[in-house]
Amino acid sequence: MRNKEVFFLLPILLLLSCSDDDVQQELTTELNLTFDHHVGGEDLELSGQTYEKNAGEHFSIDTLKYIISNIELQLTNGDTFKYPVEESYFVINEKDPSSLSIDLEDIPADNYDKIRFGFGIDQSNYPLNGVDNFVPTAEENGMLWSWSAGYKFLKLEGEYGNSIAEVEQKFLYHVGSHGENLDNYKVVELDLGETLRLDQDGQSIRLDMDVLKIFNAVHAFEIAEKDDIQVDPVNAPKIAENMKNSFQVDAIVQASE
Amino acid sequence: MLRYWSYIAILMTLVSCSGDEDAVVEDLEENKELEVPQPAYFPELTYDINENPPTEKGFELGKKLFYDGKLSSSGVISCGFCHMQEFAFTHHTHRVSHGVGGALGTRNAQPLHNLAYKKSFNWDGAAAHLDAHFIIPITTEVEMNEEIGNVLEKLKDDPSYQEMFNAAFEDGQIDTKNLFDALAQFLVMMVSAETKYDRVVHQGTAEFTAEEQAGKALFESKCSSCHSGELFTNQQYMNNGLPINPQYDDKGRGRVTGNPDDDHTFQVPSLRNIEFTLPYMHDGRFDTLEEVLNFYDSGVEETPNISQEMYNENNVPGIPLTEEEKEKIIAFLKTLSDVDLTLDERFSEF
Numbered sequence: 001m002r003n004k005e006v007f008f009l010l011p012i013l014l015l016l017s018c019s020d021d022d023v024q025q026e027l028t029t030e031l032n033l034t035f036d037h038h039v040g041g042e043d044l045e046l047s048g049q050t051y052e053k054n055a056g057e058h059f060s061i062d063t064l065k066y067i068i069s070n071i072e073l074q075l076t077n078g079d080t081f082k083y084p085v086e087e088s089y090f091v092i093n094e095k096d097p098s099s100l101s102i103d104l105e106d107i108p109a110d111n112y113d114k115i116r117f118g119f120g121i122d123q124s125n126y127p128l129n130g131v132d133n134f135v136p137t138a139e140e141n142g143m144l145w146s147w148s149a150g151y152k153f154l155k156l157e158g159e160y161g162n163s164i165a166e167v168e169q170k171f172l173y174h175v176g177s178h179g180e181n182l183d184n185y186k187v188v189e190l191d192l193g194e195t196l197r198l199d200q201d202g203q204s205i206r207l208d209m210d211v212l213k214i215f216n217a218v219h220a221f222e223i224a225e226k227d228d229i230q231v232d233p234v235n236a237p238k239i240a241e242n243m244k245n246s247f248q249v250d251a252i253v254q255a256s257e
Numbered sequence: 258m259l260r261y262w263s264y265i266a267i268l269m270t271l272v273s274c275s276g277d278e279d280a281v282v283e284d285l286e287e288n289k290e291l292e293v294p295q296p297a298y299f300p301e302l303t304y305d306i307n308e309n310p311p312t313e314k315g316f317e318l319g320k321k322l323f324y325d326g327k328l329s330s331s332g333v334i335s336c337g338f339c340h341m342q343e344f345a346f347t348h349h350t351h352r353v354s355h356g357v358g359g360a361l362g363t364r365n366a367q368p369l370h371n372l373a374y375k376k377s378f379n380w381d382g383a384a385a386h387l388d389a390h391f392i393i394p395i396t397t398e399v400e401m402n403e404e405i406g407n408v409l410e411k412l413k414d415d416p417s418y419q420e421m422f423n424a425a426f427e428d429g430q431i432d433t434k435n436l437f438d439a440l441a442q443f444l445v446m447m448v449s450a451e452t453k454y455d456r457v458v459h460q461g462t463a464e465f466t467a468e469e470q471a472g473k474a475l476f477e478s479k480c481s482s483c484h485s486g487e488l489f490t491n492q493q494y495m496n497n498g499l500p501i502n503p504q505y506d507d508k509g510r511g512r513v514t515g516n517p518d519d520d521h522t523f524q525v526p527s528l529r530n531i532e533f534t535l536p537y538m539h540d541g542r543f544d545t546l547e548e549v550l551n552f553y554d555s556g557v558e559e560t561p562n563i564s565q566e567m568y569n570e571n572n573v574p575g576i577p578l579t580e581e582e583k584e585k586i587i588a589f590l591k592t593l594s595d596v597d598l599t600l601d602e603r604f605s606e607f
Binding site: 123130132133134135136139140144146147148149150178181182230231232233236 | 383384385388389390392393396397404405406409432433434437512513514515516
């Protein structure tokens with residue numbers, strides 16, 4: 001192609017390629033997601049506070065971290081808004097309050113009634129959709145299995161025992177995907193309970209996660225039976241299934257500045 | 258006018274709203290795409306080159322990264338330290354890889370060639386994708402012992418890298434994705450198919466000696482059920498009955514899957530360039546191909562999860578071979594050597 005023609009065409013091109021800006025002038029807004037962790041009816045406090053779980057076991061939690069990804073909102077008309085996948089990988093870390101509040105930007109101002117997000121990293125995307133750029137964040141948070149080039153989706157660590165006084169035995173659950181042959185990624189889908197009417201003022205969805213359900217939502221775990229679960233093709237998928245069922249929407253509130 | 262519209266259609270896919278029209282035209286001319294060699298008889302590519310098409314600038318950047326010690330915590334261990342070109346990108350004579358501060362790994366560095374055709378990576382398949390593999394050597398303590406985040410910081414502090422990332426990638430970002438993409442672009446170009454075997458069997462421009470021909474027949478009857486196809490591997494994880502080395506007690510694939518049935522299984526290696534890639538086995542315990550065949554002849558042990566393929570017709574584990582048969586098989590294996598790969602300046606450090 002001769003250069004002359006290119007330059008003749010460029011103004012047209014620029015107009016055309018930028019023209020969809022008009023469409024994008026629909027209103028967008030921010031949406032905040034807040035993650036609250038509790039144990040049954042009590043707030044989760046790390047290190048020291050003991051709780052009772054199924055099978056009469058008592059436990060305390062030192063570390064609770066997990067990865068969420070692929071955030072989607074379902075409109076009341078049934079359509080889905082997908083948050084840009086490459087922007088949607090987060091580590092939620094109970095120890096780091098700033099990680100418990102996620103600000104999503106440029107959400108179309110519309111009406112929504114469901115939220116979906118992934119627990120872990122969807123291997124079908126891997127290594128596409130910008131997940132590579134999540135590596136340093138996962139690394140800083142110790143959510144990378146370097147020797148298996150994979151992500152730890154969940155890190156739950158603490159102590160347990162048969163009575164409050166005996167909560168001193170360490171336990172550790174590390175759940176992720178195992179190479180390419182066992183995918184523990186799960187999609188969490190939650191009804192918002194009411195219609196989320198996003199207008200220009202940012203709002204916040206408060207998500208509750210119940211730690212007791214990690215032990216007992218679908219599959220009951222007695223910690224004493226196996227207190228170190230990592231790369232475990234039998235138990236890891238069950239814990240992932242429990243994780244999927246441990247969230248609920250608490251409320252939609254006006255985001256505080 | 259129709260012609261103009263087709264130009265528009267083509268350009269539309271290339272032009273973003275940056276408005277830097279001259280740069281767009283120049284970039285297209287400057288950073289040419291490279292063609293990944295695909296011998297007609299090779300299996301299909303497993304690496305999706307449409308997602309990360311190698312370009313001149315990306316390849317050049319990948320090569321610089323491959324040979325740069327900045328990727329390690331000590332600043333001196335590069336990828337090329339353990340993957341030396343002269344030896345088909347293995348750590349010649351080192352049984353196990355050596356890392357930062359003289360640390361010893363537990364496995365023998367694998368050769369780098371035909372990676373765009375591999376289904377999974379490392380002796381245990383821990384990385385299901387080439388781009389994911391890089392995390393392992395960079396972050397493993399006994400290898401490069403570094404954090405990806407630190408590597409990116411070091412690269413950002415180096416103006417020459419900023420320039421090269423700009424030239425190689427549209428967004429010019431020094432980030433994990435572009436780091437891995439550049440390394441992958443360098444590596445997928447290492448296609449090895451210039452061997453006597455290829456010339457005899459696929460190009461019809463050479464002939465086997467009688468010994469090589471006999472070795473090929475023996476190989477096909479005794480070895481090729483696992484070392485199958487044009488890459489000479491079925492790309493499976495198998496236990497060949499190698500006595501378990503108590504020093505490492507390496508569970509192999511079992512560590513990745515957590516499945517006890519996978520304990521002590523390892524990736525069946527490609528035999529292309531096997532002449533150059535000594536020492537042999539996942540822990541580099543054998544120095545010569547003779548030792549390897551002696552093992553198959555008389556050293557195979559019934560370890561847990563030993564492959565059924567290892568049982569001979571008498572239902573005894575092992576592949577009985579006479580001395581003469583061993584020599585013939587080795588003669589054939591040496592026809593799988595690609596000297597060009599070991600000399601190709603495109604891949605050379607200097």
